[in-house]
Amino acid sequence: xxxxxxxxxxxxxxxxxxxxxxxxxxxxxxxxxxxxxxxxxxxxxxxxxxxxxxxxxxxxxxxxxxxxxxxxxxxxxxxxxxxxxxxxxxxxxxxxxxxxxxxxxxxxxxxxxxxxxxxxxxxxxx
Numbered sequence: 001x002x003x004x005x006x007x008x009x010x011x012x013x014x015x016x017x018x019x020x021x022x023x024x025x026x027x028x029x030x031x032x033x034x035x036x037x038x039x040x041x042x043x044x045x046x047x048x049x050x051x052x053x054x055x056x057x058x059x060x061x062x063x064x065x066x067x068x069x070x071x072x073x074x075x076x077x078x079x080x081x082x083x084x085x086x087x088x089x090x091x092x093x094x095x096x097x098x099x100x101x102x103x104x105x106x107x108x109x110x111x112x113x114x115x116x117x118x119x120x121x122x123x124x125x126x
Contacts, residue, residue, distance in 0.1 A: 013039065014089045017110050018099035021075065025105055030062065030071040030087060042090050045073055049083035060085070079105060 013035040020028035032041050045060040058077040065072055077083055085099040085107075096113045 014041075014095050015112065016043065016087055016089050016095075016097040018073075018085055018087060018097060018107055020107055021105050026075050028073040028075070028085065028099075028107070030073060032069040032071065032089060034069070040090075041069065043071055043087055045085055045087040047077040047083050047085055049077065049081050051078065051081050062087070075105065 014032065015034075016030060016032045018028055018030050022029055030043065030045075032043065034041060043062045045062050047058040047060055049056050056077075060073050060076065063072045063074075064070075073085065073087075082103060083101045083105075085101065087097045087099070089095050089097070098111045098113065099107045100109045100111075102108045
């Protein structure tokens with residue numbers, strides 16, 4: 001939890017981690033922590049990959065669960081190429097987590113980006 005706390009403090013008090021897949025490979029779990037009780041978590045996500053040599057982006061639905069700060073993402077993108085999930089914790093410019101997926105769809109690594117733009121990032125924390 002020390003790493004999570006330190007990382008969240010640098011990213012404006014928000015931390016998000018993507019795990020999975022779960023539920024037979026069709027769903028990913030998102031765990032979000034905010035150290036500001038007034039922070040409204042409004043996550044949204046995309047899956048990004050290269051198909052037939054062309055970049056492809058799929059908008060994903062991030063659904064809340066009954067647990068506080070726990071969300072689910074259903075896999076709605078093709079499984080025939082490598083992908084990553086880009087999870088934004090709020091409106092554009094908010095921190096984001098990038099989850100690199102393996103060929104089998106498993107999350108290999110999460111990387112927190114503290115400030116984002118439409119074209120890239122300003123600061124990264126792993």
